[in-house]
Amino acid sequence: MQYIPAEFAIGGVYFPPLFIAGILGVVAASVMARLFNRYRLSRFFFYPPLVFVALAVIFTGLFGTFVVQV
Amino acid sequence: MLYLSTRAKEAIKTGLAVTIVYWVALSFDWLNPHWAVIAVAMVSLPTAGQSLNKGVLRVLGTIIGAAAALLFLALFPQERWAFMACVSIYVGACTYLMTGKKRQYFWQVSGFVCLIVAVAGIGSGVPFTQAVVRVLETGLGIVVYTLVSIFLWPQTSASALQGVSRELMSTQRKLLNVILNPTADGEVKGVLGGLAAQQIQLIGRLEQVLQAAASERYEIQQARQLWERLLHLSTELMEAFDGWREGIQDTQSIDLRESIPNLDSIGALLDRRFAQIDAALEGATSYAAPTAIEVTVDETKLRGRSHLERAAVFANKTRLERLDRLTGCLLDCVADLQDFGSRMAPHDSEPVARSGWAVDPDRIQAVVMVMASFWIGFVLWVYLNPPGHAGFVTLVPTVAMAIAITPQLKASSLLYAFAFGSIVAGIVYVLIMPHLSGFLELGLMIFCVWFLIYFVFWKPQQIVTRLGCAVAIVVMVKIDNEQTYSFAGYANSVAFILLGTLLLIACTYIPVSPRPERAFLRLLARYFRGCELVVSSMAYEAPRPDVGAARWNVTYHRRGIMELPQKLAAWSRFLDYRVLPGTAADHVQKLVVSLQGLAYRLKEAIEVRNLQESSLLRLELADELHDWRVGIEETFHRLVGNVDSLSPSETRQRLEATLASLEERINESLEVHKGSITNRDVATFYDILGAYRGVSHAIIDCVGHADSIDWSKWQEPRF
Numbered sequence A: 001m002q003y004i005p006a007e008f009a010i011g012g013v014y015f016p017p018l019f020i021a022g023i024l025g026v027v028a029a030s031v032m033a034r035l036f037n038r039y040r041l042s043r044f045f046f047y048p049p050l051v052f053v054a055l056a057v058i059f060t061g062l063f064g065t066f067v068v069q070v
Numbered sequence B: 001m002l003y004l005s006t007r008a009k010e011a012i013k014t015g016l017a018v019t020i021v022y023w024v025a026l027s028f029d030w031l032n033p034h035w036a037v038i039a040v041a042m043v044s045l046p047t048a049g050q051s052l053n054k055g056v057l058r059v060l061g062t063i064i065g066a067a068a069a070l071l072f073l074a075l076f077p078q079e080r081w082a083f084m085a086c087v088s089i090y091v092g093a094c095t096y097l098m099t100g101k102k103r104q105y106f107w108q109v110s111g112f113v114c115l116i117v118a119v120a121g122i123g124s125g126v127p128f129t130q131a132v133v134r135v136l137e138t139g140l141g142i143v144v145y146t147l148v149s150i151f152l153w154p155q156t157s158a159s160a161l162q163g164v165s166r167e168l169m170s171t172q173r174k175l176l177n178v179i180l181n182p183t184a185d186g187e188v189k190g191v192l193g194g195l196a197a198q199q200i201q202l203i204g205r206l207e208q209v210l211q212a213a214a215s216e217r218y219e220i221q222q223a224r225q226l227w228e229r230l231l232h233l234s235t236e237l238m239e240a241f242d243g244w245r246e247g248i249q250d251t252q253s254i255d256l257r258e259s260i261p262n263l264d265s266i267g268a269l270l271d272r273r274f275a276q277i278d279a280a281l282e283g284a285t286s287y288a289a290p291t292a293i294e295v296t297v298d299e300t301k302l303r304g305r306s307h308l309e310r311a312a313v314f315a316n317k318t319r320l321e322r323l324d325r326l327t328g329c330l331l332d333c334v335a336d337l338q339d340f341g342s343r344m345a346p347h348d349s350e351p352v353a354r355s356g357w358a359v360d361p362d363r364i365q366a367v368v369m370v371m372a373s374f375w376i377g378f379v380l381w382v383y384l385n386p387p388g389h390a391g392f393v394t395l396v397p398t399v400a401m402a403i404a405i406t407p408q409l410k411a412s413s414l415l416y417a418f419a420f421g422s423i424v425a426g427i428v429y430v431l432i433m434p435h436l437s438g439f440l441e442l443g444l445m446i447f448c449v450w451f452l453i454y455f456v457f458w459k460p461q462q463i464v465t466r467l468g469c470a471v472a473i474v475v476m477v478k479i480d481n482e483q484t485y486s487f488a489g490y491a492n493s494v495a496f497i498l499l500g501t502l503l504l505i506a507c508t509y510i511p512v513s514p515r516p517e518r519a520f521l522r523l524l525a526r527y528f529r530g531c532e533l534v535v536s537s538m539a540y541e542a543p544r545p546d547v548g549a550a551r552w553n554v555t556y557h558r559r560g561i562m563e564l565p566q567k568l569a570a571w572s573r574f575l576d577y578r579v580l581p582g583t584a585a586d587h588v589q590k591l592v593v594s595l596q597g598l599a600y601r602l603k604e605a606i607e608v609r610n611l612q613e614s615s616l617l618r619l620e621l622a623d624e625l626h627d628w629r630v631g632i633e634e635t636f637h638r639l640v641g642n643v644d645s646l647s648p649s650e651t652r653q654r655l656e657a658t659l660a661s662l663e664e665r666i667n668e669s670l671e672v673h674k675g676s677i678t679n680r681d682v683a684t685f686y687d688i689l690g691a692y693r694g695v696s697h698a699i700i701d702c703v704g705h706a707d708s709i710d711w712s713k714w715q716e717p718r719f
Helices: A017-038 A048-067 B006-027 B034-043 B048-075 B080-098 B104-124 B127-151 B158-180 B185-216 B218-222 B224-250 B263-282 B307-337 B361-383 B391-405 B411-435 B438-456 B460-477 B487-507 B516-537 B548-572 B585-611 B616-620 B622-641 B648-672 B679-707
Strands: A008-010 A013-015
Touching: A008 A017, A013 A017, A013 B487, A017 A048, A017 B487, B006 B034, B006 B127, B006 B438, B034 B048, B034 B127, B034 B460, B048 B080, B048 B104, B048 B127, B048 B185, B080 B104, B080 B361, B080 B391, B104 B127, B104 B391, B158 B185, B158 B224, B158 B263, B158 B307, B185 B218, B185 B224, B218 B224, B224 B307, B224 B585, B224 B679, B263 B307, B307 B648, B307 B679, B361 B391, B361 B487, B391 B487, B411 B438, B411 B460, B411 B487, B438 B460, B460 B487, B516 B548, B516 B585, B516 B622, B548 B585, B585 B679, B616 B622, B616 B648, B616 B679, B622 B648, B622 B679, B648 B679
Parallel strands: none
Antiparallel strands: A008 A013
16 A cells, blocks of 8 residues: 555644654754764864755655655 | 832833733734834833934834835836845845944844835735834834833933943043053053953943933933044044053063153153043033143163164154043043033044945845845745745844844854744743733733743843744734634744744855854954055055055955954854864954054054155165065965964064064164264154064064964864
8 A cells, every 4th residue: 555645733733744854854963963063073074064954854854754754 | 118120120111011012002903013012122221212212213214114115016016026136135235234333223124124014015915004004013112112111210321421431531541550550560461451351341331322322311412423532532542552552562671761751750641631531520610721742752761772672662652642642632522521621623633534435245244144045035935835934035034134233143042042932922822812801811911921031031141032032922922903813823933933043044154154263264364364465555666556446455454454353352252162172262362462453553554654655764775674564465475374374483583583684774774874864764764663563573473372272173164
């Protein structure tokens, strides 16, 4: 049976699943950015703000595929 | 009797004003009552004068912004791209003007009101009504808060004006005594640092208090020009004190009291002038007009000294004469303020230097950031239409403009303020408001909420949190006569605030990184680039740039080197030293102070250069001066590329060697041209020598302080 994406319902309010995946993706990217800063791994990147955007997109995709299932 | 703290009184005043504003707006059934509430939140300041001043600027800005929005809507009724292009250019122009020194708040309000009225006009279909309501409700908010602040526990700025000016004069008097009568070196430095910092704070405070007091009292408004002159003279005196302190370092090997025999009596005379100023500000009704002081140099005591040492003594003589002139003008100004003594003769007054117009790249960066946030928000609205819809075009650029004024403010701090405000708004909107009926209950709830916000977040440093909460509550709760409750609406607003703040954080990286260490390095490179160009413009063989791009370039860099140390000082307060191991806050502060000292030395050198073109000795030693200037230019050029590229010992050796060879050439020239070079020639040439020597020593000082910082960590990429 094919999977059909469903909205998230919080308090009777329906949120699009991509929105939830996006929020989780940004939070995960923030955590990873802090860890990179903490262990000085960020010095290997040329332009960290763009790397942050890329991480957010990657994590959004991962959460959307395996957790939230958009 | 119930005792209330100032904090509680201010919170009560704001809560009361917001409640009254809601009552009036709801009674008359005006659209968008929250606009009046936002006006109250923005003009709620400690004194009535400050609130009135800000309120007037807000009303004027609202009128101009609303008029501009209506004009654009009339010009481009069916062309959204052309319309948005015009609005964005207007907002960009307002952003540039708002980052200047005058009427910042007026331009800021004009910019964001144009956005709000334009977008609200599109949405509602009745733009003129929206514009009129915006002006009306802004006026309502300001009038109500002004009346509340005048009649209920009024705090005025007028009484503070005399107090702040007396405190400033007292601090400058103490500074004068310390720098003219230094005791132990460590003790002097400790006292000097504290007094110098206090002086800067008091000058800033006097400017703010003057603006507020002029709005409160007519007689202060009448004498505003004199108060501004007092402020200007105090600032010039601050520079003169810094110049004297720097100059003293050049004469450490000389007993200045022997070379300038009347130094002590000059110090006593200057101190008596400050005593007269203090008496005048306290209400004395008579004063003795200042007489010019003659600073004499005992040349017999300088026999056997090198020419450069003599030049340093003569440079200090010039600085003392400047102190005399400035304190005399200050006394005259205070006498005029107290309305006794003769008006200043024009030739006795210290002229206000005009520095010309120049584009500031930091202001251009702010414009790019705000316009980028506007266009990204617009594109998101048109093509994606996320929760918040038109809010991406109004709220995001509005907050971006606020960040543009204080670029050191981290946009991520707004996230916490908005999040907290959203939680409070949710509690109020979902749990409390549905149970209220009638304005009595509603008004009580409004008063309690606003009182709590302004009571809890009362400190000046908490203004961002306070305003963030206030705006979030006002936007989400949306009190109106026909009150509706929709959790979906509230949830959409929360989503919009979150997404809008994330967009804002991203936009602050356009066009340059907002990280404090990056900003510091950019400004530092610009500073040394400016120094390099200013020194190259001092070449006697080069034509003077009187017109066109060359003149503009020189003006821009001369202004830059005077203003950049203050910007560097502002950024240095926000550096995170945890991510900069090998850098101490103290080292950075000393570097900034040395950069300010270098700027003053360069300013003196420019003034001397403009006066000394035809000096015979200058012409005789043109090649040596040229080589010296080129060496300094090259030093600055290397510092632009990498602030860590020079070693202090190598720099000192090179510059000292240049000074030594110059000393030899001076002796040769004086021997060869014994009959034709007059004492006046020698004395005027010493001005040039003193200035160049001062610049060299200031560079050595800067390089020494820069060497104590580990710059490699500053340049490391970081999230």
